Amino acid sequence: MSNVVEITRVGKTFPGGVVAVEDVTLAVREGEFITLLGPSGCGKTTILRLIAGFERPDQGRIALAGSDVTDLPPYRRQVNMVFQDYALFPHMSVAQNVGYGLRVSGVPRGEVHVAVAAALASVGLTDKAERRPHELSGGQRQRVALARALVRKPQVLLLDEPLSALDANLRAAMQVELKHLHERLGLTFIMVTHDQTEALVMSDRVVVMQAGRIEQDGRPAELYERPRSLYVAQFLGTSNLLHGQVTAAEDDFAVIDCGSQRLSAELPDGGLAVGATVTLCIRPEKTQLLRNGRIDPAENDLKGRLREMLFHGSTARLMVDVGQGEPFAVDVQLQDALTAADLPKVGEMVTLGVHPRNVAVFPGEDRR
Amino acid sequence: MSAAHRPGPLRAAILSLPLVWTLAFLLVPYLIIFTISFYTRKYPTFLPDFQFGNYLIIFEDPQYYQVLWRTAKIALVVALLATLLSYPLAYVLVFKIRSARLRAALYLAVIVPLWVSYLLRAYIWKTILGSEGILNSFLVTLGLLDGPSPLFLYNQFAMVVTLTYIFVPFMVMPIYTALEKIPRSLLEASGDLGVGPLRSFLAITLPLSMPGVIAGVTFTFCLTFGDFVAPLLVGGPDGQMIANVIASQFGATLNWPLGSALSIVMLLVVLAVLSLSARLDRTGRVELA
Amino acid sequence: MLQSEALARAEERGRRVRLGTWLGDGTLGAIAACVLAFLYLPIATLVIFSFNDNRSLTLPLRGFTWRWYETLFANEQLLQAIWNSCYVALSATLLTLVIGLPAAFVLHRLNFPGKAAFRRLILLPLALPGIITGISMLNLFKLLGVNLSLETVIVGHATALVAIVVTQVFARLQRLSRNIEEASADLGARPWQTFLLVTLPNIRSAVIGSALLTFTLSFDEIPVTFFLTGRDNTLPMYIWSTMRRGITPEINAVGTLIVLFSAVLIVLSVVLLRDRRR
Numbered sequence: 016m017s018n019v020v021e022i023t024r025v026g027k028t029f030p031g032g033v034v035a036v037e038d039v040t041l042a043v044r045e046g047e048f049i050t051l052l053g054p055s056g057c058g059k060t061t062i063l064r065l066i067a068g069f070e071r072p073d074q075g076r077i078a079l080a081g082s083d084v085t086d087l088p089p090y091r092r093q094v095n096m097v098f099q100d101y102a103l104f105p106h107m108s109v110a111q112n113v114g115y116g117l118r119v120s121g122v123p124r125g126e127v128h129v130a131v132a133a134a135l136a137s138v139g140l141t142d143k144a145e146r147r148p149h150e151l152s153g154g155q156r157q158r159v160a161l162a163r164a165l166v167r168k169p170q171v172l173l174l175d176e177p178l179s180a181l182d183a184n185l186r187a188a189m190q191v192e193l194k195h196l197h198e199r200l201g202l203t204f205i206m207v208t209h210d211q212t213e214a215l216v217m218s219d220r221v222v223v224m225q226a227g228r229i230e231q232d233g234r235p236a237e238l239y240e241r242p243r244s245l246y247v248a249q250f251l252g253t254s255n256l257l258h259g260q261v262t263a264a265e266d267d268f269a270v271i272d273c274g275s276q277r278l279s280a281e282l283p284d285g286g287l288a289v290g291a292t293v294t295l296c297i298r299p300e301k302t303q304l305l306r307n308g309r310i311d312p313a314e315n316d317l318k319g320r321l322r323e324m325l326f327h328g329s330t331a332r333l334m335v336d337v338g339q340g341e342p343f344a345v346d347v348q349l350q351d352a353l354t355a356a357d358l359p360k361v362g363e364m365v366t367l368g369v370h371p372r373n374v375a376v377f378p379g380e381d382r383r
Numbered sequence: 384m385s386a387a388h389r390p391g392p393l394r395a396a397i398l399s400l401p402l403v404w405t406l407a408f409l410l411v412p413y414l415i416i417f418t419i420s421f422y423t424r425k426y427p428t429f430l431p432d433f434q435f436g437n438y439l440i441i442f443e444d445p446q447y448y449q450v451l452w453r454t455a456k457i458a459l460v461v462a463l464l465a466t467l468l469s470y471p472l473a474y475v476l477v478f479k480i481r482s483a484r485l486r487a488a489l490y491l492a493v494i495v496p497l498w499v500s501y502l503l504r505a506y507i508w509k510t511i512l513g514s515e516g517i518l519n520s521f522l523v524t525l526g527l528l529d530g531p532s533p534l535f536l537y538n539q540f541a542m543v544v545t546l547t548y549i550f551v552p553f554m555v556m557p558i559y560t561a562l563e564k565i566p567r568s569l570l571e572a573s574g575d576l577g578v579g580p581l582r583s584f585l586a587i588t589l590p591l592s593m594p595g596v597i598a599g600v601t602f603t604f605c606l607t608f609g610d611f612v613a614p615l616l617v618g619g620p621d622g623q624m625i626a627n628v629i630a631s632q633f634g635a636t637l638n639w640p641l642g643s644a645l646s647i648v649m650l651l652v653v654l655a656v657l658s659l660s661a662r663l664d665r666t667g668r669v670e671l672a
Numbered sequence: 673m674l675q676s677e678a679l680a681r682a683e684e685r686g687r688r689v690r691l692g693t694w695l696g697d698g699t700l701g702a703i704a705a706c707v708l709a710f711l712y713l714p715i716a717t718l719v720i721f722s723f724n725d726n727r728s729l730t731l732p733l734r735g736f737t738w739r740w741y742e743t744l745f746a747n748e749q750l751l752q753a754i755w756n757s758c759y760v761a762l763s764a765t766l767l768t769l770v771i772g773l774p775a776a777f778v779l780h781r782l783n784f785p786g787k788a789a790f791r792r793l794i795l796l797p798l799a800l801p802g803i804i805t806g807i808s809m810l811n812l813f814k815l816l817g818v819n820l821s822l823e824t825v826i827v828g829h830a831t832a833l834v835a836i837v838v839t840q841v842f843a844r845l846q847r848l849s850r851n852i853e854e855a856s857a858d859l860g861a862r863p864w865q866t867f868l869l870v871t872l873p874n875i876r877s878a879v880i881g882s883a884l885l886t887f888t889l890s891f892d893e894i895p896v897t898f899f900l901t902g903r904d905n906t907l908p909m910y911i912w913s914t915m916r917r918g919i920t921p922e923i924n925a926v927g928t929l930i931v932l933f934s935a936v937l938i939v940l941s942v943v944l945l946r947d948r949r950r
Contacts, residue, residue, distance in 0.1 A: 069854055089857040096858050102851035106873045116859030119869070167859065394863070398782070401775035401834075402790060408831045409793045412808030415815060468707045475704035479697060489708075491938060496711050498934035500892045502908050503927040506915060507714040510721070517717060520732075551711060580693065602799055609801015612894055616915070626803045626895075633807060633899065646807050653800055 017081070019045045019170055019203050020066060025075030027061055035061040036072075037227040043171070048197045048204040050214040052250070053224035059207045062224075063173050066205065067096045080170055095164035096173040100180060101156045103148040109159050110135070110144040116167040134162040154185050165200070174206040178213060190216045211251050215239065223247050245377040248296045255302075255343045257295040261287050268371060271295060275338035278315045280374035287376065294377045299332065299344040301373035305366040306357070315374070317367040319343060321359050331358070335365055343367065413650070420644035429640050437644035447628065451648070454624040457539060458607040461546045462600045468547065469554035469599070474588075476555075477562040490559065497552045505616050508545040512536040512617065537619025545613050550606070554599035561595025562588070594664055601660040605653045625649060715931060722924035740925040747922070753910035760822055760906055761890040764829035768886050769879065771830065772837025779838070780845045798835040802895030805832045810899045820902035828896040833889055837882040844878035884941045888934065 020043040027036040036058040043049050051059035064070045065077060068089035076085045084092050095116070103112050114131040122130075135141045138158040148156055157177065164172060177193065178186045194217045197204050208214055214221045215235045223230045223238065223246070231238055231247045242248035249256075259273035264287045268279050271293060278295065287293065305316060319337035331349055334342035345367055347358065359365050423432040441447045472493065480486040496504065511517045512535040519531035535541060565588060573583040611626035618624070625645065632642025725735040744750060779791055797805050809828050810820075818824060852874070856866040872879075894908050901909055911923060 067854075067858055069857075089854070090860045090862055094858075096855070098851050098855060100849070100851060102849070102855035104852055104855075104870060115856070115861075115869075119856075119859065119861040119865050163859070397774050398778050401771050401778060401794065404771050404831070404834075405775075405790060405794050408809060408812070408827065409796065412805075412812040415811045416804075416808050419811060468710070471700055471703040472707045475700055479701065491942065492708065493711065495935060495938055496715060498888050498938055499715065500908065500911075500927065500930050502892070502894060502911055502915075503718065503923070503930065504714060506923065507718050507927075511714060511717060548710070548714065551707065580696070605799040606801060609803050609895070611803060626801060629803060629807065630898070633810070639811075642807065643811070646804050649801065650804055653804075657799055 017045055018042045018078075019080055020205070021078040022062065022066070023076045023078070025062070025065060025072045025077065027058075027065065027070060027072050034227050036065070039075075039227070039229055041222065041229065041232070043203060043205060046201050046203055047219050048194070048206070048217060049220045049222065050206045050208060050218040051222050051224060052208060052211060052214040053230075054209055056226075057224040058227040059224050060175060063096070063175055063205065063207050066171070067094055067173055068092050093169050094171040094173055095167055095169040096175060097157075097160045097164050097177055099176045101148075101160040103156055103159055103163075105148055108145050108147060109140065109151070112148070112159055113163045113166055116163065120167075130166050134166040137165075138162045153181055154189070157181065157189070161196075165202075169202070171203045171205060174204060176208055177206065178208070178210070186213075193217060215251065223250055242296070242375065245294055245296065245379075248375060248377070253299055253344060255297045255299065256341070257297070257337070257339060259293060259295065261289050261291045261293060264289055269376065271376070273339055276317050278317070278369075278374055279371045280376050281372045283376050292379060294379065296375040296377060297343075297369055297373060299346040301369060302343075302345045303368045304333065304345060304347055304359075305368045310368075311370065314368040314370050317343065317369070319365060319367070321361050321363050321365050323361060324358070333359075333365070335367060337367075416643040416646050419640055420647050422640040422643075424638050424640050426637065428637075437641045438648075440641060441644060441648060447645070450623060450625050450628055453539075454608055454626075455652070457543060457546070457624065458604045460543055461550060461607045462603040464543065464547045465550045465554045465603050466558075466596060466600060469551050469558055470596070472551075473555050473558040473562055476559060493552050493555050501549060502612060504549060505545050505613050508541065508548065509536065509617050512541050512544070536617060537622070539618070539622050541617040541619070542613050542622045542624075545617050546607050546610065549613070550603045553603055553606075557595040557598040557602075558592060559595070561592040561598075565591045597660050597663055601656060605656055608652065608656075609649060718924055718927045719931065721921060722928040724921070727921065740921045741929075744922050744925045744929075749905075750907075750910060750922075750926070753905045753907045756822060756904050757891050757907040760826050760829060761887045763826045764833060764890040765883050765887045767826065767830035768834045768837045769883060772834045772882070773841060773879070775834065775838045776841035776845060780842055794838055795835045797832045798839070802832060802893070803899075806896040806899035809896070813900070820900055822902070822904050822906075824900045824902070825897050825906065828900045829890045829893055832893070832896050833886045836886050836889070837879075840878045840882035840885075841875055844875045848874055880944050881941060884937060884944075888937060 020041075022039060022041045025036060025039050026034075028034050039058070039062060041062075051062060053059050061070060065072055066079075068084070068087060068091075072085065076083055078084060079092060079094065104115065107115070110131050113134050114127045117127045117130055131144075132141070135144055138161060140155060140158055140162070143151060143155065143159075148159065151159065157180070174193075178189050181189060190213055193204075197217075206213075206217065218235055220233065221235050221238050222232045225246055231243050238247060239251050242251065248254050257271075257273045257276070257278070259271040259278075261269055262272045262277075263270040264282060267282050269282050269287050270277060270279050273295070280295065302317075317335075317337050319335040322334045322336050322342050325332040325334065327346075329349060330346050333345045333347060335345060337343045419429065420437055421433045421435070422429045423434060423436065424430075441451075476486055476489055476493075480489065509516075513519070514531045514533050514536070516536075518535055519528065522528040523531060569587055569591075570583055573587055574580075578586070608624075609626050610624065611630050614622050614624045614627050618627075626649075629642050629645045629649070632638045632645065636642075720733070722740055723736050723738075724733050725737040725739065726733070775794055779787070806828060809824075809831065813820065813824055848871075852870055853866055856870045857863075861869065892908060893906075894912070897906055897909055898912075905913070907926075911926065914920065914923060
């Protein structure tokens with residue numbers, strides 16, 4: 016599998032001194048679904064626009080399918096983009112929108128007609144062919160934008176926050192639909208989003224960005240289970256944070272003193288210095304509510320007072336005050352939401368258990 | 384147009400056309416008048432020179448500075464009168480007419496007179512205000528006058544009436560636009576907080592509509608200041624404005640240097656008013672969005 | 673007992689407020705109606721007198737006649753003047769579009785040294801009395817040895833009126849989302865294709881509106897024309913010279929026709945400009 020997109024040491028600074036992208040190197044493999052994930056301003060959209068050709072990099076080169084396209088204008092690149100607000104031509108019908116790319120390339124009218132009909136059929140909008148964009152719903156407009164981009168059979172499809180303009184319920188359905196579309200077409204998809212759920216559900220690979228740089232790059236499961244920085248750990252999923260000092264570090268385990276609690280964690284690669292200040296990261300679903308003592312003696316136990324219980328339907332999230340920082344979140348499965356007889360009451364002391372291998376250790380203190 | 388790629392030579396030519404035109408037909412002509420304003424008059428044309436004589440004449444000879452003063456006064460009066468008349472009209476259109484169709488139709492009705500010949504609209508007042516005109520007939524019929532009065536025409540009163548008439552539609556447009564932009568929610572909030580309609584108007588609507596009023600007043604003042612048609616039609620001997628004086632310098636009097644100097648003075652006055660208005664707009668501006 | 677008293681008092685207060693609002697609205701409406709009447713009284717006068725069977729423009733009205741219109745259409749000079757005005761207005765409008773459209777794009781999309789000065793210069797004729805534009809261009813033509821003619825009038829009109837196209841198109845460009853132009857480029861359209869197929873159709877309303885306005889203003893233009901006219905007269909210049917000689921009812925007839933023509937133009941512009949998009 017070759018690299019269809021190669022970004023080498025690319026940097027971009029906007030007038031006014033804003034550094035959007037700094038020294039980014041990224042290779043996208045053919046047929047991948049890769050997502051650039053990060054908060055607004057992290058540079059993800061800039062990279063997308065650099066690939067599309069709407070911006071020129073100040074440093075570095077961009078290559079598509081092996082050839083350098085850094086100096087090529089957007090209309091000469093074999094990539095197509097689905098814009099965040101869809102950018103449908105308001106003065107053209109749906110069919111004219113979809114066929115636009117083919118028409119301007121000189122494709123004969125008959126062929127355009129056929130291709131447009133096929134594209135509209137594939138997104139289920141054949142009956143809307145003569146409508147204007149403003150007559151369509153948000154979801155329909157998005158499908159037109161997709162059809163318009165795909166009808167040209169690009170090497171790479173760029174998606175700029177494709178689901179952000181949709182209603183919440185539609186969004187979940189579209190996540191799955193886009194994933195299926197990708198599998199069916201076999202094209203390379205590069206998506207940009209700030210929503211970590213989207214990134215996790217849809218992508219083969221996720222690239223987390225912060226302040227113009229890449230923080231971590233890997234499969235969704237990898238990023239979720241093995242975050243390499245506090246930033247990534249916090250960006251994906253919920254994290255409980257505890258601050259403390261290392262009191263012992265030997266035999267694959269470290270002991271960290273967090274004030275009122277003491278926890279052991281698996282030593283990260285690279286080890287830890289005794290006395291170092293660290294931040295611990297523990298996921299709610301990896302913590303158990305211990306009712307009758309520890310099941311696994313290797314587990315840590317945290318003691319605290321139950322502050323409140325948030326009902327989530329099939330689960331409940333318990334917020335426990337462990338004597339440091341924010342309340343500690345623990346997710347508990349509910350057999351019967353109505354009775355929940357065996358759950359502790361608010362105000363009671365509870366014991367939480369978490370295995371050392373589920374305690375992620377990061378250097379330094381998180382100053383919020 | 385992508386900022387990322389240089390425009391080709393054809394595009395560069397098309398884009399520089401307006402620049403070239405502006406230089407050739409706006410900048411250069413102004414520079415020419417400026418230069419000629421320093422020349423000396425030599426009947427029937429003029430000699431190249433560099434002297435301030437023409438400007439001195441303007442400021443020393445009452446024949447000229449009085450006219451300047453009179454013109455400014457009339458322009459100001461017209462601008463204020465037009466505002467007083469246009470504001471209620473615009474206000475009613477924006478806030479009191481519920482039906483969008485009716486509002487559009489009435490707005491068009493206000494704008495239509497603008498598209499009718501200016502010359503004719505001014506001329507009509509000549510017939511209305513004259514000794515044998517409608518106004519006199521009307522007042523005599525009502526018994527308010529014994530006989531037709533020549534007092535309505537060929538003086539500053541007639542000019543102010545005519546010019547106000549011309550500029551009311553001019554003023555309605557920016558005021559209407561400014562009033563339309565005011566979010567109704569602001570007025571609703573004011574009412575909700577217990578403020579009566581008059582106070583709400585004074586505290587919210589009026590200040591927020593100021594940019595439109597300033598724009599209208601500026602235009603009306605500047606254009607009235609330079610008008611020469613109305614004085615010639617209805618102004619009479621004591622109603623001559625500066626534009627008429629300038630016109631005659633290039634006509635019968637053949638004093639191009641003086642005419643140019645007067646033009647420069649007029650240009651400076653207009654520029655001064657424009658920058659004053661721009662400064663007012665900026666400092667007093669309330670951002671609505 | 674107490675409740676019903678308070679209720680009655682509140683009702684009374686409400687009645688008073690409503691009466692006050694009603695009076696206030698009534699006065700406001702009356703003023704507005706008066707101003708509107710003030711605007712149309714002279715026009716109505718013009719139209720009425722154009723049909724009045726009386727050489728002098730005084731009351732009482734004498735009777736209906738088509739006489740003045742007949743004289744008008746037999747007037748060779750007048751018809752020639754109308755033709756000249758059409759020629760000038762059409763040419764000037766085309767010229768303003770050719771200069772104004774690129775100018776609006778330049779102001780909206782590009783940055784270059786002297787941009788602010790350029791913008792102020794090109795927009796200056798909007799507020800500047802036409803007499804200055806007329807005189808300054810007269811001097812230019814004199815200096816270059818160019819004879820005054822309808823063509824010099826056209827150049828003068830274009831210079832004075834280009835600001836209208838620039839402001840309207842610029843305002844429209846500001847409201848246009850840049851995304852659709854990027855999408856067009858993304859889909860493979862060359863810059864000229866994007867301009868023709870995407871940009872231009874979306875600023876159509878501004879282009880047509882400003883073109884109509886420019887045509888009308890050029891047709892009626894006086895100060896610039898006054899200084900740049902050669903032997904051929906435009907309609908306003910003809911009417912002007914006729915007026916100097918004395919008031920004639922033919923002028924009323926011309927005026928009424930112009931009112932009709934303007935009304936048609938406005939209706940046309942509204943119909944053409946109805947934004948079919950939203």
